[in-house]
Amino acid sequence: MRCLPLDLTATISQGKRGDCLPKYLRQVGFLCALAxxxxxxxxxxxxxxxxxxxxxSILGSLATEFSQGEIAGRxxxxxxxxxxxxxxxxxxxxxxxxxxxxxPVLADALLALMAVLHPLPAIAILxxxxxxxxxxxxxxxxxxxxxxxxxxxASIYSGLRSVPVTQVxxxxxxxxxxxxLVWHVMLPxxxxxxxxxxxxxxxRAWQASVAAEMVFGASGKDGGLGWFLxxxxxxxxxxxxxxxxxxxxxxxxxxxxxxxxxxxxxxIERWGMSSE
Amino acid sequence: MKAVEQVEFRQVTKVFTAGRRxxxxxxxxxxxxxxxxFWTIIGPSGSGKTTxxxxxxxxxxxxxxxxLMAGQKVTGPGRDxxxxxxxxxxxxxxxTVLGNVTFALSLAHPEETLRRRQELARYYLELVxxxxxxxxxxxxLSGGMKQRVAIARALGVRPQVLLMDEPFGSLDAITRTTLQxxxxxxxxETKVTVVFVTxxxxxxxxxxxxxxxxxxxxxxxxxxTNTLPRPRQMDDPRFSRLWQPLHRLLExxxxxxxxxxxxxxxxxxxxxAKPATGSASSS
Numbered sequence: 431m432r433c434l435p436l437d438l439t440a441t442i443s444q445g446k447r448g449d450c451l452p453k454y455l456r457q458v459g460f461l462c463a464l465a466x467x468x469x470x471x472x473x474x475x476x477x478x479x480x481x482x483x484x485x486x487s488i489l490g491s492l493a494t495e496f497s498q499g500e501i502a503g504r505x506x507x508x509x510x511x512x513x514x515x516x517x518x519x520x521x522x523x524x525x526x527x528x529x530x531x532x533x534p535v536l537a538d539a540l541l542a543l544m545a546v547l548h549p550l551p552a553i554a555i556l557x558x559x560x561x562x563x564x565x566x567x568x569x570x571x572x573x574x575x576x577x578x579x580x581x582x583x584a585s586i587y588s589g590l591r592s593v594p595v596t597q598v599x600x601x602x603x604x605x606x607x608x609x610x611l612v613w614h615v616m617l618p619x620x621x622x623x624x625x626x627x628x629x630x631x632x633x634r635a636w637q638a639s640v641a642a643e644m645v646f647g648a649s650g651k652d653g654g655l656g657w658f659l660x661x662x663x664x665x666x667x668x669x670x671x672x673x674x675x676x677x678x679x680x681x682x683x684x685x686x687x688x689x690x691x692x693x694x695x696x697x698i699e700r701w702g703m704s705s706e
Numbered sequence: 707m708k709a710v711e712q713v714e715f716r717q718v719t720k721v722f723t724a725g726r727r728x729x730x731x732x733x734x735x736x737x738x739x740x741x742x743x744f745w746t747i748i749g750p751s752g753s754g755k756t757t758x759x760x761x762x763x764x765x766x767x768x769x770x771x772x773x774l775m776a777g778q779k780v781t782g783p784g785r786d787x788x789x790x791x792x793x794x795x796x797x798x799x800x801x802t803v804l805g806n807v808t809f810a811l812s813l814a815h816p817e818e819t820l821r822r823r824q825e826l827a828r829y830y831l832e833l834v835x836x837x838x839x840x841x842x843x844x845x846x847l848s849g850g851m852k853q854r855v856a857i858a859r860a861l862g863v864r865p866q867v868l869l870m871d872e873p874f875g876s877l878d879a880i881t882r883t884t885l886q887x888x889x890x891x892x893x894x895e896t897k898v899t900v901v902f903v904t905x906x907x908x909x910x911x912x913x914x915x916x917x918x919x920x921x922x923x924x925x926x927x928x929x930x931t932n933t934l935p936r937p938r939q940m941d942d943p944r945f946s947r948l949w950q951p952l953h954r955l956l957e958x959x960x961x962x963x964x965x966x967x968x969x970x971x972x973x974x975x976x977x978x979a980k981p982a983t984g985s986a987s988s989s
Contacts, residue, residue, distance in 0.1 A: 594793070594795045594796075596791045596793040596795055596796040597795065597796060597797075597798060599763075599765055599783075599789070599791070599796075600789070600791070600796050600797075600798075600859075602765070602783045603763065603783045603784075603785070603787075603788060603789050604785065604809075604810055604813045604814065604863065605783075605784070605785050605813055605814070606813065614809075615798065618798070618800045619798075619799075619800075621800070697800070700843065701799045701800045701843050701844075701845065702799055702843060702844070702845025702846070703799050703800070703845075
């Protein structure tokens with residue numbers, strides 16, 4: 431097989447022979463081998479099939495769940511909660527960071543709150559949320575907002591703080607001030623930090639929503655993927671549990687690698703800002 | 707050229723406080739710039755050149771004294787005074803070359819149509835010789851090109867005064883010389899008033915009508931009127947006749963004779979022995 435210079439950095443780093451496959455193909459190969467190994471081990475029946483199902487039955491269960499439409503509905507439910515929570519968190523983070531930039535007193539308050547609340551795992555506030563807001567989708571949205579707000583605010587704020595002074599002054603020279611200066615100059619200049627924060631808070635939001643639904647579910651019918659995992663475990667439908675996990679992984683990979691990466695490719699990489 | 711007074715410094719003093727220490731960056735600076743003139747501020751590092759320009763731009767407020775812009779007191783940044791910084795990162799990296807200029811135009815001239823603003827932006831890019839690079843992003847440009855875009859962006863606003871803070875200071879010698887002569891051509895074409903900060907005597911002599919020489923501690927050391935005919939050549943013997951005294955004015959401290967023996971009057975003695983109060987002036 432001939433080496434094709436698909437990726438310059440990969441070509442340069444590939445010193446050895448026989449290393450011609452692109453990196454992602456090697457990774458896919460490894461995962462396929464792992465699945466194959468899993469299948470073999472499961473077929474040996476060392477552990478009961480109920481607890482350690484073969485890959486084929488996991489995939490079969492995935493297909494069944496999709497054809498029955500349940501898993502798609504659950505996924506949609508989870509994603510819509512996360513989308514709502516993340517949008518609210520973005521809005522709140524932007525407002526909080528902008529206000530902190532404009533008023534030093536608020537910056538102190540925000541930093542103090544962040545120091546206290548950021549280390550707290552989001553799921554830890556769930557008992558209080560249950561008492562205050564009862565179970566239901568709104569509690570999960572609040573939890574998602576809480577889990578995404580702190581990492582997002584931390585990165586937006588530090589991003590805004592490290593905007594090159596000259597760009598801010600060029601903006602002021604052009605007559606921009608206040609929120610217009612933040613919007614037209616500081617926010618785009620802080621985009622690399624914002625994107626990094628968004629990646630972290632997206633992952634946190636997923637964790638929070640899945641974890642929350644496992645703890646108290648929702649009113650059965652409206653539950654998301656977390657609830658799906660929980661209820662299938664309850665009925666010992668282990669292949670379906672694994673199928674649910676596969677869906678979660680697939681969504682994570684899709685958002686991480688396609689959505690965020692292509693967003694970055696079209697913005698900060700194109701503008702030569704990604705090294706920051 | 708009409709002799710309209712455009713920028714007036716009146717006993718401008720700027721003191722910075724850092725902890726318990728106070729640093730006097732400008733000390734009673736006074737001079738008047740007329741419309742269309744090219745002024746250069748030179749001085750050793752730490753003499754307050756940049757502070758002077760930043761006060762005029764409105765980024766700093768003088769501790770005492772005032773700066774008048776067409777008779778109005780300067781209270782903050784404004785589009786009548788556009789700054790070109792030394793920093794190569796002054797362009798907005800998320801906008802193209804053209805986008806940087808049109809953005810400035812859209813803020814400065816919202817009354818113009820979109821099409822008209824595009825035309826104007828292209829005109830200013832042509833003025834700085836970058837019309838073929840309109841769709842590139844700043845990170846794809848060389849340092850000299852970035853500074854050209856910054857000049858185009860500033861001129862597009864149609865300011866009354868163009869402020870330049872060592873704009874060519876980060877560039878190599880050849881690019882620097884090219885941009886100096888380009889700037890002079892643009893200055894002649896647009897008739898904009900220029901206040902230019904540099905520590906390079908040649909740059910000051912080639913370009914300016916008037917030179918403000920600042921001393922350490924922010925006092926005006928001398929106001930020099932440069933009467934050399936344009937275009938100026940560095941091999942002109944008159945050029946070096948002006949260069950010598952300026953160079954002596956800017957000479958660093960070790961070249962000073964014994965402080966005790968000097969009369970503490972001569973400009974050579976200035977960095978160590980302070981002369982009498984008020985702003986110095988010369989021909």
